Amino acid sequence: MFALRALLSLLTLQAGFCATLQGRAVDFFNPTAGGGSMLDNAGSGGGEPLNVIISGLSSPDVLTDDGIVNFARAIGFSTECFGVHLGDPQSANLGDGDGWVNQTIELREDYGDADAGTCLESLVGGNHFRVYRQNGPTANSGALFLAVSQEENVSQGHTIAPDGYGIGRDRLVSSAIGKTSFGGVSYTTSAKNLTGLLAPGSNGINHGIATDGITTLLTVTIN
Template sequence: MFISTVLLLAQLTVAFAVPHNKRAEAFVNPTSAGGSYARRRGGSNPADLGEPLNVIISGLSSPDVLTDDGFLNFARAIGFSTECLGLHLGGPQSANLGDGNGYVNQTVELRQDYGDSVLGTCLESLIGGNHLRVFRQNGPSADTGALFLAVSKEENVAEGHTIVANGYNIGRDQLVTNATNGTPSFDGVKYSSTLEIQTGLLPAGSTGVNHGIATDGVTKVLTVTIL
């Protein structure tokens, strides 16, 4: 009896010692359950043109990175911040990530901050630059915690913030370069990111894409680790 009790306690100790702070999957393909890699402008109408969800922050990233506050800190480390004075023009965008939640509005929109995390996005609002929208895969069918980003480079305010030529590929690549170049940091937190390139998730070309701007069909997956 004594030996059995000791063995049971040992098993419990091992079980509780194993950290459960990592998701089991990087992400689940949204199209496998009726979702889409293209977000919709202002609603869930399938006839709406979409913009590509061209960057994924893997569910295998450090757990804090996948929270709202944690992702914001990471975004600031790679040159993005909240919108100018907290003001946002236009309605939220929606996406269906195939996780059982259907179409859900964006979690947040962030803009290039030009080196100033407080007021730099006001400059982006005027002259244009990179920006992103965040959608979280956390529904009952695919609770990976992965963050799907719609990243694109946009024109200045006089041009109505339309996307620049090749702006989806340019915006995606700029973000990934910032994330994988060394160990970016913000507010004392350092990050290291590894990159995986996925093809075949997004269709190449301009069919169904907002503004008729073609994409190369590449999705870039980042696994972000807090150092």
């Protein structure tokens, strides 16, 4: 009986430890560790790299749907032109137990006008990103994984620009770091480049565009 009680106690402790591990405050969990991928599914046999991560250690309000939209507006992006999205949503598996889940939202460069500027981006091209949230039952970091890319104008079919994944990432990060604000909310953002999450090169990448393998981690704090 004593041995049985000891075994049950040990199993309870292990279960509690695992629950703490999966729900603790961390930047993010590596999707591949949970059977996921650092490439989304673009629906054309390739994927777009998840090349920016907004840390789960960011201010909690940043990580909500409304919060990421407001932060995006602080760094030069906004919701799609009149809320209209052309094309099918892309999905990502962040290794959190939820499998492949469609993008939460897509945000586009607003050219200085948060209300209607994305209509211009839809015509002339520019930077844009898709948002995926890591909040499944086995890896609930709350982090936001972004697939960022620079795209061509409408006459080019909105295809990704040459080196568009690297250019898009670097432009977004440049706009984000330091102090920004929108709608009465002020942010301070720090950045750290990570290697080892994405393989450099073009293998599996949508449009066969090679990348440098760098993912940038942003930590966004509301002041």
